[in-house]
Amino acid sequence: MKVRKDLNEIMNHLKVAESFKENIVHWQTIEEKEASTDELPLDIHPALKEALQKRGITRLYTHQKSAYEEAIQGKSIVAVTPTASGKTLCYNLPVLQTIINDANSRALYMFPTKALAQDQKSEINEIIEEAGLPINSYTYDGDTPSNIRQKVRKAGHVVITNPDMLHSAILPHHTKWVSLFENLKYVVIDELHIYRGVFGSHVANVIRRLQRICRFYGSNPTFICTSATIANPLELAESLTEKRISLIDNNGAPSGRKHFVFYNPPIVNHPLNIRRSATLEVRKLASELLKNKVQTIVFARSRVRVEILVTYLQELIKHKLGPKAIRGYRGGYLPTERREIEKGLRSGEIFGVVSTNALELGVDIGQLQVCIMTGYPGTIASAWQQAGRAGRRHSESLVIMVASSSPLDQFIIQNPDYFFKRSPETARINPDNLIILIDHMKCAAYELPFKAGEQFGSFETEEVLEYLAEERVLYQNGDKYYWMNDSFPAHNISLRSASQENVVIIDQTDVANVKVIGEMDRFSAMTLLHEEAVYLHQGRQFQVELLDWEEKKAFVREVDVDYFTDANLAVQLKVLEQDKQQFISSGEIGYGDISITAMATIFKKIKFETHENIGSGPISLPEEELHTSAAWISLHKDIGQFNQERLEQGLIGTSHALKSIAPLFVMCDPQDIHVVPQVKAAHNEKPTIFFYDRYPGGVGLSEKIFDGFQLVLKEASDLVKKCQCAHGCPSCIGIDSSSQTAKADVLKVFETFMNGEIHVN
Amino acid sequence: MSIKKKLNRLKSHLSHEVSTKSVLTTCQSIESEIPFIEVWENEGVTPYFFDGSYCLIRERRFPIDQQHGIYTFSQFSIAVNAWNESGMKHPLSAAGIKPESFVFFDTETTGLGGGVGNSIFILGHARLSGDEIHLKQHILPSPGAEVPLYQSFLESADYTTMATYNGKSFDWPQVKTQHTLIREHVPKLPSFGHFDLYHASRRMWKHKLERMKLSIVEKEVLGIERKDDLPGFLAPMIYFDFVERKDPQGMLGILKHNEIDILSLISLYTHLSFQILGLDQKQTAKEMYEIGRWFSHVGEAEGAKESFSRLANTTNSETAAAKHALAFEYKKEKKWMDALHIWEDVVDQGNEDVIRLEACIEIAKIYEHREKNLQKAIHFTRNAEAISQKLQSVNNRKLTISHQEIMKRLERLNKRLYRSF
Structure with a gap:
């Protein structure tokens, strides 16, 4: 019988074994880093000092010290703190010291999830207890029992909550929180980098409302933010809080030795340059590790992938470890299920977890040795966050990134320098997106009447207030605008999702015990919960029997089939108004407002293992409409002697390459920006490629594309040129191209687009 | 592109309900005349000016011998006097309180549930004054006039003793919320004793009423019939319409509704008192049993025993339950043999x-x-x-x-x- 291998033996095995070594295209070892520390601040209270010493803290890391020194003086900061660098002291120390100095002081902590808030409550309470200080810290979220809520409001020095709770429970009831708002000294925003895109734009508006209420009660809190490594932490912190912020980035925490392996699955079809599926490769790698009981986290890009991998892995090792040793983790699971999994990981009962980026956040799941990414997570920041899940506590660890066939993945895996040397992504928000802004101005008006001429953060409110008065949502009396509606606006506004109504998933397998097993946003539901779709939940398969679109309910029943389903979305696009325009010699580029209608059309049944198509069916769901902003490029010239079909194929291929590169340049999640080619665009009848923001009203992504069009075109064109395939492959121009000229045609399209100076109109 | 144009384009993504009615100018200043002042005056409504703004006050007086359901208002005084004579301890006891000190209080709000944006637009209260019931309703003519509204409300009565229907968890917290917003401009809120008749009614009639809304208790228990009453849920709509068009017509309906609510509180308190004190001849066995349980719950053993014994000595639907409860009272007093005999009786004869x-x-x-x-x-x-x-x-x-x-x-x-x- 074989002896179990440890991590080092497994790494050696990967380096020598035939089945692995030739797929490893890059092996980067990141050496350990020594700690850089400084003395404890002189002014901290002896009890606090003693409590720290009891926890083995006699000196502070340099960034903790800097954070303390700035924050205690009331200067707002953002501290850049990689995983496991002791970020909590950056805020706990100044906050506790301030409360010791003045027992009336209050602090509000905001974490992106409830789980993180729970973690942090235990952490701060341990220090408070050890120091024997009369300081109350409480979490305030949906789970807080009503009998202690009053106590939290009146007597909580530190109130730990999440942006959703702040938005829907605290701010609309601010009169119950007078002692908090009158004495609010600090607002702590942890995991700042999470607040980007649509969610970040919402949260920025919640913070505008928060500061508005603070002004009403006469307080002006200092902001302490902590962020993972992103390119623009300072800019993000300043646009979220609209305050002057100091950047603290002298990270002094040590880190363990880390092996970062780029793994490219073997090519299985040379002419088409098709590689073996990343999912199957991950299955192979993960089972090797799990067999040896090496605790491993596997990240997958989508919910479906998570479920497929859980199914695979549970099957493979169920005799060795038992079915509960490997679990899935993603949005859509109920909170209790998630808590149970987190606990199992910490205690070591669970060896493997397959997760979407839900576990990227700092939820405490203890020390895992290995992290495997199924495909490039989409952003450099996100990749480092996921990698940080392995060996957080200074031990040697292994990170394996398995590339998929997608152009972006292939681009990254073949350019390791790009990944290791380039600065990570910029996080962008657009708090002035009108859809988002108006929702929050309604909430703000509910909380306190608006005064004519009052600014909402940096936004001039006049026109919006007039609009809302005309729509009879607000009522103007003298120079004030009052809420004039019987609804509670915060209840209809969700910070997390574009579509405001979720579809509830109801399991009716057991007729006597029908139960809700999860929920899903409306847009995802169109392609994942249509009738006959196979919905996967914790590795169990459910077939959707009925999707009640009106009531937003999907009724499912457990099944056992050997396929999964994949649905198509048909998209139509119209330009409504052009805001910006530039002419180039071959055509024009534009930016403006568009309308898109999307309709789920058909779905395919795809067999497990072989991934072959074994059937299909129609989907009958109503169209969804989206108004947003877009950038586009149109050709005025003919391209060579292309006929209609070659032109169409060329544009599709070009779009495919652009879609992979665009997220890298605007630095967003790939789902947030879409690329659509049209042979004859409705507005100018020219061949056109559109880039549009996925969120109604846009969050500024396509505008960035408009500003950097030439660069995006060049990088995408290089990607296609450098690709090893002969006539185009899934990794560069997409899978639909079968013609011999496809790749050359795409390059020709690029050339025509790029060939031309810009004439500013 | 202008923001307004953009807004119109994005309308379908904006979730609020868009009204189809025409838009009216909504500017209003204190110098201008109060709209429809004659209509208001006909209804006994007068303006109250304060701090550069105004609210409206409607006053009405009702003779105490007026019937409201099965009681006249004068019977309320009888109830209060009965409490003062009985010496029984009870949460609804008016011992030491004069009938004139009672304030019956109810509000109308622009929405349900608590929240800062849910404002109160009518604060109504009534109390006994000489041989009349004096009703006063403070009306918010439009948002922004909260300071005169609360000023006039706070100075017009002594709120030491207040009776409400679910006021403990709804009306008064809402008053507090609104008051917090203008606390620098108006007097402090008083602290007071609170009789919440909602909880009392629940205890008494939960067994026979499916919902405990005041209008239902009124009809089923107090024999009060409302004519052309507005359903309460329409009140916010009517108020918003009033704020825009200023025509008092709809508001008069709400004021009438609020008036009946408040008057019903008087009859309800009277009825509950008679029930508790055993002065209601028509009391059912179930009601008497609930009264006994209530006394027992608040530790008033004599009251509990009296109710239970009366039931135990006659044959009715509650005889066994009352005996059982009575035995428990004796047990509490360690009168083991008394308890034992009753329980043996329950075992032998109970069904x-x-x-x-x-x-x-x-x-x-x-x-x-x-x-x-x-x-x-x-x-x-x-x-x-x-x-x-x-x-x-x-x-x-x-x-x-x-x-x-x-x-x-x-x-x-x-x-x-x-x-x-």
Whole structure:
């Protein structure tokens, strides 16, 4: 019988074994880093000092010290703190010291999830207890029992909550929180980098409302933010809080030795340059590790992938470890299920977890040795966050990134320098997106009447207030605008999702015990919960029997089939108004407002293992409409002697390459920006490629594309040129191209687009 | 592109309900005349000016011999005097309080649930003054006039003793919320004693009323019939319409609705007092039983015993339950033999097995611990076991005492008996 291998033996095995070594295209070892520390601040209270010493803290890391020194003086900061660098002291120390100095002081902590808030409550309470200080810290979220809520409001020095709770429970009831708002000294925003895109734009508006209420009660809190490594932490912190912020980035925490392996699955079809599926490769790698009981986290890009991998892995090792040793983790699971999994990981009962980026956040799941990414997570920041899940506590660890066939993945895996040397992504928000802004101005008006001429953060409110008065949502009396509606606006506004109504998933397998097993946003539901779709939940398969679109309910029943389903979305696009325009010699580029209608059309049944198509069916769901902003490029010239079909194929291929590169340049999640080619665009009848923001009203992504069009075109064109395939492959121009000229045609399209100076109109 | 144009384009993504009615100018300043002032004056409504703004006040007086449902207002004084004479301890007791000190209070708000944006637009209250009931309603003519509204409200009565319907958890917290917003401009809110008649009504009539809305209690219990009453849920809509068009017509309906609500509180307090004090001749057995339980709950043993004994001595739907409860009162007072006799009576004559089962166990306890008569204790425990089995075979009703518990008790008793030989 074989002896179990440890991590080092497994790494050696990967380096020598035939089945692995030739797929490893890059092996980067990141050496350990020594700690850089400084003395404890002189002014901290002896009890606090003693409590720290009891926890083995006699000196502070340099960034903790800097954070303390700035924050205690009331200067707002953002501290850049990689995983496991002791970020909590950056805020706990100044906050506790301030409360010791003045027992009336209050602090509000905001974490992106409830789980993180729970973690942090235990952490701060341990220090408070050890120091024997009369300081109350409480979490305030949906789970807080009503009998202690009053106590939290009146007597909580530190109130730990999440942006959703702040938005829907605290701010609309601010009169119950007078002692908090009158004495609010600090607002702590942890995991700042999470607040980007649509969610970040919402949260920025919640913070505008928060500061508005603070002004009403006469307080002006200092902001302490902590962020993972992103390119623009300072800019993000300043646009979220609209305050002057100091950047603290002298990270002094040590880190363990880390092996970062780029793994490219073997090519299985040379002419088409098709590689073996990343999912199957991950299955192979993960089972090797799990067999040896090496605790491993596997990240997958989508919910479906998570479920497929859980199914695979549970099957493979169920005799060795038992079915509960490997679990899935993603949005859509109920909170209790998630808590149970987190606990199992910490205690070591669970060896493997397959997760979407839900576990990227700092939820405490203890020390895992290995992290495997199924495909490039989409952003450099996100990749480092996921990698940080392995060996957080200074031990040697292994990170394996398995590339998929997608152009972006292939681009990254073949350019390791790009990944290791380039600065990570910029996080962008657009708090002035009108859809988002108006929702929050309604909430703000509910909380306190608006005064004519009052600014909402940096936004001039006049026109919006007039609009809302005309729509009879607000009522103007003298120079004030009052809420004039019987609804509670915060209840209809969700910070997390574009579509405001979720579809509830109801399991009716057991007729006597029908139960809700999860929920899903409306847009995802169109392609994942249509009738006959196979919905996967914790590795169990459910077939959707009925999707009640009106009531937003999907009724499912457990099944056992050997396929999964994949649905198509048909998209139509119209330009409504052009805001910006530039002419180039071959055509024009534009930016403006568009309308898109999307309709789920058909779905395919795809067999497990072989991934072959074994059937299909129609989907009958109503169209969804989206108004947003877009950038586009149109050709005025003919391209060579292309006929209609070659032109169409060329544009599709070009779009495919652009879609992979665009997220890298605007630095967003790939789902947030879409690329659509049209042979004859409705507005100018020219061949056109559109880039549009996925969120109604846009969050500024396509505008960035408009500003950097030439660069995006060049990088995408290089990607296609450098690709090893002969006539185009899934990794560069997409899978639909079968013609011999496809790749050359795409390059020709690029050339025509790029060939031309810009004439500013 | 201008923001307004953009807004119109994005309209379909904006979730608020868009009204189709025409838009009216909404500017209004204090210097301009109060719109529809003649209509208001005809209804006894006068403006109240304060701090550069105004609110409206509607006043009405009703003679105390006016009938409102099954009572006249003068009977309210009788109820208060009865409390002062009885000396019985009870949450609704008016001992030490003059009838004139009572303020009956109710509000109308722009929405349901608590929240800062849910504002109060009518604060109504009534109290006894000489031989009249004096009703006063403070009306918010439009948002922004909160300062005169609360100023006039706070200075117009002494709110030490207040009676409301669910005011403890709704109206008064809402008043506090709105008051917090303008606390620098108006007097402090008083602290006060609070009679919440909603909780009292729930206790009394939960068994027969599906919903405890005041309008239902009024109709089913107090015999009050409303004519052309506005359903309460329309009030916010009517108010918003009033704020825009200024025409008082709709508001008059809400004011009438609020008026009846407040007057009903007077009759409701009267009725509840008569019930508790045993002055209502038409009291049902169930009501009397609930009164007994209420006394028992608040530790007023004499009141509880009196209610239960009255029921126990006649034959009615509650006889067994009342005896059972009465026995518990004696047990509390350690009058073991009194309790024992009643319980034996319950076991012999009662026809409700659930009560008989509990009685058997109580008897067993007394025989075991007080009388030291293990044989009798075993006898009654066996008796309980038989009833328990019978109950289980009939239906799956959850019992307060499980079969398992009974068996345990039996086992322990047998052991003790064995040891004593």
